[in-house]
Amino acid sequence: MSDSTTWKLSLFAPKPIVQAALLAHDLIDDWDSELVIAGREVAEDQPDDWVLEGWYPRKPGNAEKTALAGLFDGSAPKVVVEKLPAEDWVTLSQHNAPPIRAGRFHVHTPDYPADPELIDFTIPASQAFGTGQHKTTAGCLEMLGAMKDSGVAARNIADIGTGTGLLGFAALALWPRALLTLTDIDAVCVGVVEENARLNAVPMGAARGEAVMIVADGMDDPLLQVRGPYDLLIANILAGPLVSLAPDFAKAISPKGSLLLAGLLAGEQEDAVKRAMHRAGFRMAARLQRGDWAILWLRRRSTRRPAR
Known part of the structure; x- marks a missing residue:
């Protein structure tokens, strides 16, 4: 917008x-x-x-x-x-939003102080989604911490539909030597991500420990494809696009790689996404529910099985 x-x-x-x-x-x-x-x-x-x-x-x-x-x-x-x-209506909805704590992370607007005991991010109200206020974003932050605790080693990370860049930045904080690719369909997110990277000392660039920002529709971008395969892909978008993107995710993620999904309601939406991901060669690793929203961690099977 x-x-x-x-x-x-x-x-x-x-x-x-x-x-x-x-x-x-x-x-x-x-x-x-x-x-x-x-x-x-x-x-x-x-x-x-x-x-x-x-x-x-x-x-x-x-x-x-x-x-x-x-x-x-x-x-x-x-x-x-x-x-x-x-x-912008997103900016209005986020103005003066209180800080949130999600697992290892503390997220706040510039109106509030940092928490030195947690991984802290300053995310101003902006024209992009992802300040941590929504249960899906907070749930993804919690799940990223759980992945790290479980021994996941992420060397190449993509955040699809990144919005403010927060989830990608959080992943890079947990795996600081990773390559990070951020994408969004909305070009306004480029400036938002670059400003948030500056505020949080996240270097922009193509090397390890740096973030690249791309405007892309789903997985349809040559640079996004060249930088793969990814061993951690994050997509906090909507259930319909997640179902449609399941085959593309399978092509983009390395065997045994992780897929973190959110933006889907528990119940019918969750079931539809799980079915699509199972057909594409993923298995469930863990699940969180925050309010009415499901957050799913899936692993790509090392050998694709035929769809039933």
Whole structure:
């Protein structure tokens, strides 16, 4: 998203209804990429009351409202439309966010002090996802620590859909001699990642212990392919793309390499992703659940087995 005016559309409904709408969205191949959606609980003390939110770079018309309403089976909730200030909606949502602790890591905006006893990252509110506030990002940080504790040796790491760069930076902190490749489909993330690298003393470059940033759609980039195979690949994106990318991940990861996945709801989305990864030659190594979100660690089998 750019830093121009953004419009938000909100549909309030019980948790299972919003989750079903998110699942329906995952099955749509021709969804308007400018209409970004997400679901969340209305408040921590209202875990059963959820809202489906959509963000659009201009005033939404009937087409956008109908698209969101069509995700609901039966009678759709009322679509509430509001114009946001002329500032990126992700930045607004992250402003003054409190620090989080996730396993070995402490993540905070510049408004808060560092924690010298943990691996500390300063991640300002920005136009990219991944400040550690969302349960999927925090869960990935926890899982990275668990991988390190289990003896995983990562020498070549890729973070697909990196957003702010946080998960890639965290992996490099745990495996400081690794090669690190960061990618995102959104070009705005390049400047965000470079600034965050500067703030956290993460060197940018192509050598070991340095990070390379690429704008790429999934695994479709020559440099991303040349820098492989990877023995740790991170993808905190969405369930639908994860299913589609399973064969590409299998080609990009070395035998016995690790795959860290998030951005999927526990239940149907998780089951669909697990099936796709199993067919592509991965086996489960560990699982975390944070709220309604599943975080999966998978290992690529050393020998591919035929899909059943």
